[in-house]
Amino acid sequence: MTPAIAASNLTYSYNNFSPPSLTDVNIALPPGSRTILVGANGAGKSTLLQLLAGKKLVNTPGAELTIKGQDVFRNSPPGVTFLGTEWAMNPVVRGDIVVSAFLDSVGGYRHKERRDLLLDILDVDLDWHMHQISDGERRRVQLCFGLMVPWDVLLLDEVTVDLDVLVRDDLLNFLKADSEARGATILCKYYALYPDFCDLTCQTDATHIFDGLNNFPTHVAHMRFGSFVTLPTPWTPNTDLGISLDTPTLYKLALQWLKEDRDYRRELEKNGQQVVRGARRNPAVPSDSETFYRKYDYSH
Numbered sequence: 575m576t577p578a579i580a581a582s583n584l585t586y587s588y589n590n591f592s593p594p595s596l597t598d599v600n601i602a603l604p605p606g607s608r609t610i611l612v613g614a615n616g617a618g619k620s621t622l623l624q625l626l627a628g629k630k631l632v633n634t635p636g637a638e639l640t641i642k643g644q645d646v647f648r649n650s651p652p653g654v655t656f657l658g659t660e661w662a663m664n665p666v667v668r669g670d671i672v673v674s675a676f677l678d679s680v681g682g683y684r685h686k687e688r689r690d691l692l693l694d695i696l697d698v699d700l701d702w703h704m705h706q707i708s709d710g711e712r713r714r715v716q717l718c719f720g721l722m723v724p725w726d727v728l729l730l731d732e733v734t735v736d737l738d739v740l741v742r743d744d745l746l747n748f749l750k751a752d753s754e755a756r757g758a759t760i761l762c763k764y765y766a767l768y769p770d771f772c773d774l775t776c777q778t779d780a781t782h783i784f785d786g787l788n789n790f791p792t793h794v795a796h797m798r799f800g801s802f803v804t805l806p807t808p809w810t811p812n813t814d815l816g817i818s819l820d821t822p823t824l825y826k827l828a829l830q831w832l833k834e835d836r837d838y839r840r841e842l843e844k845n846g847q848q849v850v851r852g853a854r855r856n857p858a859v860p861s862d863s864e865t866f867y868r869k870y871d872y873s874h
C-alpha cells in the first residue's frame with residue numbers, strides 16, 4: 575500500500591553554516607493514521623511538517639518526500655492541508671473584516687455542512703470582527719477555514735496551542751472521527767501545555783470522562799536533534815515502548831522522552847560535544863556585560 579506520508583534519506587539544513595535540522599529521516603505513515611511527534615524544542619518537528627507541506631525545497635541528493643506517492647514540492651498532491659501559526663500574523667486576517675464575510679470570501683458556501691459543524695465545535699461568533707478578537711478566537715476562525723475543506727492529509731503545526739481546553743477536546747474528537755470516517759491521515763506536534771484529561775480525572779486507570787489527547791493518536795514518534803529516536807509506532811495505552819509506566823498516558827510518555835532528551839544533551843555537554851546551556855557560573859570569569867559596564871560603576 576502506498577504510504578500516505580513518506581520521507582526517505584531526508585537531510586535538511588536551513589543554511590550552509592549550521593548543522594542539519596533533519597538528518598537521514600526515513601518514515602512511512604499509513605493512510606488513516608494519526609501520528610503525534612514528540613520531541614524537545616528544536617528537535618526538527620516543525621521543519622519536517624513544513625517540508626511535507628512543500629513550503630521549502632529539499633535539495634539533498636537522494637532525499638525523497640512524498641504524500642500519497644507524489645513529490646510534495648515538484649508535483650504537489652491535492653488534498654493536503656497545512657495549518658501553522660504564521661497565518662495569524664498575516665495583516666489580511668487582522669483587518670476589519672467580519673468573520674461571516676471572511677468565510678464567504680474563502681468559499682465557505684461550498685462546504686456548508688462541515689463549515690457549520692466546525693462553527694459549532696469551535697464556538698465561533700459569525701459577527702466577530704477579525705481585528706477585534708483574541709489570538710485564541712482568531713485561531714478558531716483559522717481552524718474553521720482550514721478544516722472545512724475535506725482533506726486527505728492534515729499537517730498541524732502548533733495550532734491547537736492557544737485553544738481553551740474544552741474547545742481543544744471537542745476539536746480533537748472531531749478530527750479523530752473525521753479521520754476514521756474518511757480514512758484521512760494526520761501528522762501533528764505534541765504540546766504538553768496541560769496533562770491529558772486522563773491524568774486530571776483519574777489517577778489509577780484509563781477510564782475517564784473526556785477522551786483528551788490520550789485516545790487521539792494511532793501512532794507516536796520521538797524526535798531528537800533532527801532524527802527519529804522512536805519511529806512512528808502504533809500507540810495504545812498498553813503499547814510496550816520499552817518504558818515502564820504504571821498508567822501509561824501520552825503525557826507521561828512525552829515527559830519521559832523529554833527527560834531522556836535532556837539527559838542525553840547534558841551528557842554531550844559534559845563531553846564537550848554540545849554548547850552548555852543555562853547560566854554561566856564561574857565567578858573567576860566576569861560576564862561580558864560585567865566587563866563592559868564596570869567602567870561606569872560609581873565605585874571605580
Ligand SMILES: Nc1ncnc2c1ncn2[C@@H]1O[C@H](COP(=O)(O)OP(=O)(O)OP(=O)(O)O)[C@@H](O)[C@H]1O
Nearest residue numbers: 588589592595613614615616617618619620621622
Ligand atoms: N529559519 C531558520 N533558520 C535556521 N535554523 C532554523 C530555522 N528554523 C529552525 N531552525 C533550526 O532548526 C532546528 C529545528 O527547528 P524546528 O523549528 O523544526 O524544531 P521544533 O522541534 O519544531 O521545535 P519547537 O518545539 O520549539 O517548535 C533548530 O535547531 C532550529 O534552531
